[in-house]
Amino acid sequence: MTSQRLQDFGTSIFAEMSSLAIEHGAINLSQGFPDFDGPPALIELALEAMNGGQNQYARSMGHPELVQALARQTREHHGLDYDPWSEIGVFCGATEAIAASLLGILDPGDEVVLIEPFYDSYPALVSLAGATARFVTLRFPDFALDVQALADCIGPRTRAIVLNTPHNPSGKVFDAQELEAIAGLCRRHDLIVIADEVYEHLCFGRARHRSIATLPGMRDRTLRISSFGKTFSMTGWKVGWAQGPAALIAAAQSAHQFLTFCAASPLQVAAARAIDRFGGDYLAQLQQDYDRRRSLLIEGLEAAGFGVAAPDGTYFVLAEFSALWEGDDRSFAEHLVREIGVAAIPPSSFYRAEPEEGRRLLRFAFCKRLETLEAALSRLARLPKRL
Numbered sequence: 001m002t003s004q005r006l007q008d009f010g011t012s013i014f015a016e017m018s019s020l021a022i023e024h025g026a027i028n029l030s031q032g033f034p035d036f037d038g039p040p041a042l043i044e045l046a047l048e049a050m051n052g053g054q055n056q057y058a059r060s061m062g063h064p065e066l067v068q069a070l071a072r073q074t075r076e077h078h079g080l081d082y083d084p085w086s087e088i089g090v091f092c093g094a095t096e097a098i099a100a101s102l103l104g105i106l107d108p109g110d111e112v113v114l115i116e117p118f119y120d121s122y123p124a125l126v127s128l129a130g131a132t133a134r135f136v137t138l139r140f141p142d143f144a145l146d147v148q149a150l151a152d153c154i155g156p157r158t159r160a161i162v163l164n165t166p167h168n169p170s171g172k173v174f175d176a177q178e179l180e181a182i183a184g185l186c187r188r189h190d191l192i193v194i195a196d197e198v199y200e201h202l203c204f205g206r207a208r209h210r211s212i213a214t215l216p217g218m219r220d221r222t223l224r225i226s227s228f229g230k231t232f233s234m235t236g237w238k239v240g241w242a243q244g245p246a247a248l249i250a251a252a253q254s255a256h257q258f259l260t261f262c263a264a265s266p267l268q269v270a271a272a273r274a275i276d277r278f279g280g281d282y283l284a285q286l287q288q289d290y291d292r293r294r295s296l297l298i299e300g301l302e303a304a305g306f307g308v309a310a311p312d313g314t315y316f317v318l319a320e321f322s323a324l325w326e327g328d329d330r331s332f333a334e335h336l337v338r339e340i341g342v343a344a345i346p347p348s349s350f351y352r353a354e355p356e357e358g359r360r361l362l363r364f365a366f367c368k369r370l371e372t373l374e375a376a377l378s379r380l381a382r383l384p385k386r387l
C-alpha cells in the first residue's frame with residue numbers, strides 16, 4: 001500500500017532499534033534521546049503557559065514570543081539578524097522544518113546534494129518532493145569532506161545541499177576551510193543550503209560551531225535549522241525552527257501550513273521563556289556535562305575493544321568493531337541487543353552511495369545518565385576479543 005516514493009525507506013532504524021531495546025530489556029544507546037529531563041523549571045514554564053490560556057492554535061509561522069526570543073538568541077550566539085515576523089518559521093521539531101524546507105523549495109526533477117552518512121529523514125523527504133538525491137561520502141575515522149567529490153555531484157539541476165554540522169552520526173564539526181569550500185560552490189552554482197544545526201550547542205574541546213549562514217554571501221541562500229529538544233533535553237516537545245531570507249522562509253511556510261499548521265502553542269511559549277532564561281551559564285554546564293559522558297563512553301568503548309572516532313560535537317560516537325565481530329553492523333547490533341543487553345544503531349542505513357562504509361561501525365548515543373553509560377559499558381566489557 002505504501003507509495004512508491006516511500007517504499008524504499010522502510011521503518012526508520014531509530015524506531016526499529018528502540019523497540020528491540022524494549023523487547024529485550026536492553027540499555028538503549030541507539031536512538032538519540034536523553035534518559036533524563038531538561039531543567040525542572042521548563043515543566044513549570046509549560047504548565048504556566050497552559051494555565052495562562054495558551055491552548056489554541058498558535059500563529060502558523062510561530063508564536064510571537066518564540067520568534068522574538070529566537071531573533072534575540074541568534075543575534076547573540078551567531079551575530080545573525082533575522083526579522084522575527086518574516087525570516088523565522090517555527091515547526092514541529094527540526095524534522096518538520098527540514099521536511100517543509102525541502103517540500104517548499106524543490107520541484108520534481110531537481111537535484112539535492114546529501115552528505116552521507118546522513119540523518120535518515122533527508123533522502124526520504126527529497127524523494128517525497130519528487131527530487132533526486134546525489135551523495136558525497138564522509139569516511140571513518142576523520143570524515144574529511146572531499147571537496148572535489150562534492151563539486152562533481154553538482155550539475156545543472158542541483159538546487160540545494162543539506163549540510164548537517166555538528167554532524168550526526170559522525171560527531172564531526174565542519175571546519176572553516178570546509179565551510180568556505182561549500183560556500184564557494186553554493187555561490188558559484190547558485191545553490192540553497194539547508195543547514196541542519198540542531199547540535200549547535202554541543203561542541204567539545206577546541207571545536208567551535210560556526211553557521212555557514214555567517215560566511216560572505218551565504219545568509220541569503222541558507223535556511224538555518226535548529227531545535228529546542230537537543231539543547232534543552234526535551235526531545236519530545238518537538239519545537240524546531242528555520243531562519244533565513246523571507247523568500248525561503250515563505251517557501252517552507254507554504255508547506256508547513258498544510259503539514260501541521262503550527263507546533264504546540266504552550267510548548268512554544270515555554271520554549272521562548274526558557275531561551276530567554278537559560279543563557280550562557282546553562283549552555284556551558286550542558287557542554288561540561290556532555291563532555292563527561294563523552295569521555296566515559298569513549299574510554300569504555302576503547303577498553304572493550306572498539307576503535308573510536310572521538311566526536312568533536314553532537315551526542316553520538318561511531319565505533320569500529322573489527323576486533324570484536326566478523327559480521328556486518330546489523331548482525332552485530334542484533335547480537336548486542338539480544339545477547340549483551342545494549343542497543344546501538346547500525347549505521348549502514350545512513351549511507352546510500354557507499355553503504356559498505358558503515359558496515360564495520362556502530363553508533364552509540366551518550367545523551368544518557370552516567371549510571372546508564374556505566375551499566376552499558378560493563379556489559380560491553382564482557383565481549384570476547386576476536387583478534
Ligand code: PMP
Nearest residue numbers: 093094095119168198227229240
Ligand atoms: N537533524 C538531526 C541531525 C538530528 O539528529 C535530529 C534528531 N533528532 C533532528 C534533525 C530532528 O530534530 P527534532 O527532534 O527537533 O525533530
Ligand code: GLN
Nearest residue numbers: 014015030031032033168
Ligand atoms: N535524531 C535522533 C537520532 O539520531 C532520532 C530522531 C528520531 O527518532 N527520528 O537518534
